[in-house]
Amino acid sequence: MSARSRDYDTKNLRGKPIARIPDTCYDDPCHVIVRKRRRSTQDVRERMREKERYIRQLIQQGDNIPLNEIRSLALSEGGLLSNEYRRVLWLKFLGVNTEQSVTECDITEFRDYTQVCLDVHRCSSRLKSDLTSREVLAIKSRLRNVIIKSLAEGPNRHYYQGYHDVSLTLLYVLGERFAATVMSRLCRTHLASHIRENLDETSQQMKLIVPLVSQKNPELAEFIMRSEAGTMFSLSWIITWFAYVLNDEDIIYRLYDVFVTTPPLMPVYLSAAVILYRKSQIMEVECELSSVHQVLHNLPQDLPFDMLIRNAVDLLEEFPPSVIKTLPIKQQEIILQVSRFGYLDWSRNWATKLLEYANTPAGIAITSSFLVGFAALAISAY
Numbered sequence: 543m544s545a546r547s548r549d550y551d552t553k554n555l556r557g558k559p560i561a562r563i564p565d566t567c568y569d570d571p572c573h574v575i576v577r578k579r580r581r582s583t584q585d586v587r588e589r590m591r592e593k594e595r596y597i598r599q600l601i602q603q604g605d606n607i608p609l610n611e612i613r614s615l616a617l618s619e620g621g622l623l624s625n626e627y628r629r630v631l632w633l634k635f636l637g638v639n640t641e642q643s644v645t646e647c648d649i650t651e652f653r654d655y656t657q658v659c660l661d662v663h664r665c666s667s668r669l670k671s672d673l674t675s676r677e678v679l680a681i682k683s684r685l686r687n688v689i690i691k692s693l694a695e696g697p698n699r700h701y702y703q704g705y706h707d708v709s710l711t712l713l714y715v716l717g718e719r720f721a722a723t724v725m726s727r728l729c730r731t732h733l734a735s736h737i738r739e740n741l742d743e744t745s746q747q748m749k750l751i752v753p754l755v756s757q758k759n760p761e762l763a764e765f766i767m768r769s770e771a772g773t774m775f776s777l778s779w780i781i782t783w784f785a786y787v788l789n790d791e792d793i794i795y796r797l798y799d800v801f802v803t804t805p806p807l808m809p810v811y812l813s814a815a816v817i818l819y820r821k822s823q824i825m826e827v828e829c830e831l832s833s834v835h836q837v838l839h840n841l842p843q844d845l846p847f848d849m850l851i852r853n854a855v856d857l858l859e860e861f862p863p864s865v866i867k868t869l870p871i872k873q874q875e876i877i878l879q880v881s882r883f884g885y886l887d888w889s890r891n892w893a894t895k896l897l898e899y900a901n902t903p904a905g906i907a908i909t910s911s912f913l914v915g916f917a918a919l920a921i922s923a924y
Contacts, residue, residue: 590620597627607634613803617855619848621799625715628795632802633720636727649690654701661706662686668710668791684718685710692725699729699737704781708733711785711794732806736781747780747810748773753869754814757861762821769834779816779841780809787841800851807863808854815853816845
């Protein structure tokens with residue numbers, strides 16, 4: 543692979559390992575757990591120091607940094623370690639030079655300007671709690687600029703709810719100018735399926751998760767399918783690169799190291815890896831839609847993401863994108879379009895049951911209450 547090639551060799555994504563943990567035996571059984579834990583912590587710190595020295599040496603090479611080295615670092619333990627290094631290596635990997643910038647435009651003329659403003663206004667949960675009101679307004683203004691300027695670069699780019707989560711992550715790491723440029727670049731590659739006029743392509747990606755799970759654990763895949771939970775639980779994982787469901791910004795940056803340097807379907811592979819890891823939690827609930835959907839949707843915050851990344855890369859190498867689209871298990875689902883800002887996704891049987899229930903007196907009452915509440919919310923929003 544040439545130094546400037548961004549082709550994804552799914553047979554050797556990791557490259558050479560940066561460092562390995564030596565196998566160590568302890569003779570004293572009374573202290574084995576404490577000593578292993580202490581030794582493990584020391585090993586991790588030493589590996590991270592060694593990795594940081596390697597990254598610094600790599601950055602000194604300037605334009606001659608091999609892209610496969612950046613990918614190897616991003617996939618290995620700890621990722622690219624800090625935003626200082628990400629600011630350099632993300633731009634290098636994506637081929638964005640320091641002279642590039644998006645075209646200036648009147649953001650108020652953007653067709654989804656109102657929706658963008660509403661979502662930016664609601665993103666306070668990801669802002670630091672110690673910011674002043676003036677700093678919060680400044681960040682939201684820059685975020686709005688990143689979103690609209692990056693989408694305005696192409697005629698067929700449509701905003702979707704979740705685009706602001708990806709944009710905010712890049713804004714934190716790269717600053718306004720480069721965040722807009724990188725988002726524009728990602729719209730041509732990794733996010734291209736999500737910025738269409740509708741989310742049909744995104745829905746097709748979500749449908750790949752359970753068949754992928756079935757290749758490693760047919761019992762778990764069959765349990766999810768039998769519950770008729772569908773794939774709606776994974777929508778925010780796929781379209782925000784997990785930023786919407788995670789609270790720790792450092793973990794989000796770590797995952798973005800992976801997503802920036804791997805094929806566009808990598809969120810699908812990581813989603814499958816997460817589900818496989820959580821098999822016992824999923825299968826201990828009742829096999830019915832609401833219970834299974836809830837346990838899938840509620841992503842734990844303490845997952846071992848370095849291990850899950852390794853597992854996702856294993857899945858990618860064994861079942862590359864050209865293969866997973868032809869995997870045998872297919873979910874029979876119906877997609878009910880709400881708008882290009884979101885979808886409802888149920889199995890055919892569940893949709894039939896829902897429609898039948900909607901015709902009962904109780905169903906009519908609930909539907910009426912929902913419509914009144916939704917109308918009130920829409921009026922207050924505008």
